[in-house]
Amino acid sequence: GNSVTQMEGPVTLSEEAFLTINCTYTATGYPSLFWYVQYPGEGLQLLLKATKADDKGSNKGFEATYRKETTSFHLEKGSVQVSDSAVYFCALTPNQAGTALIFGKGTTLSVSS
Amino acid sequence: SAVISQKPSRDICQRGTSLTIQCQVDSQVTMMFWYRQQPGQSLTLIATANQGSEATYESGFVIDKFPISRPNLTFSTLTVSNMSPEDSSIYLCSVGFHGRDNQPQHFGDGTRLSIL
Numbered sequence: 001g002n003s004v005t006q007m008e009g010p011v012t013l014s015e016e017a018f019l020t021i022n023c024t025y026t027a028t029g030y031p032s033l034f035w036y037v038q039y040p041g042e043g044l045q046l047l048l049k050a051t052k053a054d055d056k057g058s059n060k061g062f063e064a065t066y067r068k069e070t071t072s073f074h075l076e077k078g079s080v081q082v083s084d085s086a087v088y089f090c091a092l093t094p095n096q097a098g099t100a101l102i103f104g105k106g107t108t109l110s111v112s113s
Numbered sequence: 114s115a116v117i118s119q120k121p122s123r124d125i126c127q128r129g130t131s132l133t134i135q136c137q138v139d140s141q142v143t144m145m146f147w148y149r150q151q152p153g154q155s156l157t158l159i160a161t162a163n164q165g166s167e168a169t170y171e172s173g174f175v176i177d178k179f180p181i182s183r184p185n186l187t188f189s190t191l192t193v194s195n196m197s198p199e200d201s202s203i204y205l206c207s208v209g210f211h212g213r214d215n216q217p218q219h220f221g222d223g224t225r226l227s228i229l
Contacts, residue, residue, distance in 0.1 A: 034217055043205060043222035044156075089155065093218075099209070100146050101218055105155045 002027045006090050006104035013080055013111050021075040021107045023064075023090035031092040033057075033066055033073040034101065038087045047075075047088070080111045115140050119206050119221035126196055126228050133192045134224045136206030141186035144209035146218070147179070151202045159204075162189040196228045 007022040025031065035047040035057070048057030053068035064075045073090060090104040116139040126132050136145065145162040159179055160168040168181035183189040193200055206221040 032217075036220075044220040046217045046219070049217050099144075100158045100161060101156075101207070102158075103156045 002031065002092060002094055002102050004090050004092055004102055004104035006088075006107050008105075008107070010108040010110055013109070015082055015111055015113050016079045017111075019075070019077040019080045019084075019109065021088055021090075021109070023073045023075065023104060025071050025073065025090075025092050027071075027092055027094060029094060030068075031094050033064070034091045034093075035062070035064055035073070035075050036089045036091060036103075038089065038106075040086070044089065080109070082111050082113050085109055085111045115142060115208050115219050117206060117208060117219055117221035119224055121224055122222060123225040124227070126226065128197055128228055130196055131192055131194045132196065132226065133190050134204055134206075136189045136191070136221055138187045138208050142208040143186075145183060145189045146207040146209065147181060147189075147191045148205045148207060149202045150205060150223070156205065159191070162191075193226065196226075198228050201227050 003026045005024050032051045034049045036044045037047045038044050048059040050057040050066035053066055055066045057064050062077045064073050066073055087106045087108050089106045091101045093099050093101055118137045120135045147159040148156040149159050150156050158171050159174045160170040160181055162168050162181050162183040164183050164186055178194050180192045203223040203225050205223045207218045209218045
């Protein structure tokens, strides 16, 4: 079946530190991959996406590359800010437009100044 | 993209009562989904709301407990019935675009539900 595995949190960093949140997946076929972010007290927002192997999604300084050979989609940011403190969810959909998302467990990021 | 409005944004309810959550989208969408996010947990799909037919429920969720309506392509409701403290969660509506390749799903802000 399809599943997503994220690194356990919480992740605690100082401002301007480098961030990596690991995400690996199991899927039949060729899924689309996503990172969503949930700020405290808010709903989910799409952060970035990649729809095929070797695609790089990027947004707000965050990047993730779709690695089919390692079935991974790790999230990175070169210099985090306090405002990046949130819960980050890796997710996939099977290669069928409109099907429901399958989420990882989420990783809490806390950035201090 | 789509703008999704969920109501209510939060509520505190008594044990044994029921609450209906509304999800309104500003454009016609093919797919509408309802998720539950228990405290400190990830999102779990409750069901897919199908326009003009019964919802499709995931394992562990049943229509008697979570009846869903979808009367048209822009609106859906989720009812949480006979609530208990274990139902305290965030309930999120999401929309998808079948046939539009790789369009990501969009989420409402969620309904934060606490049962006393």
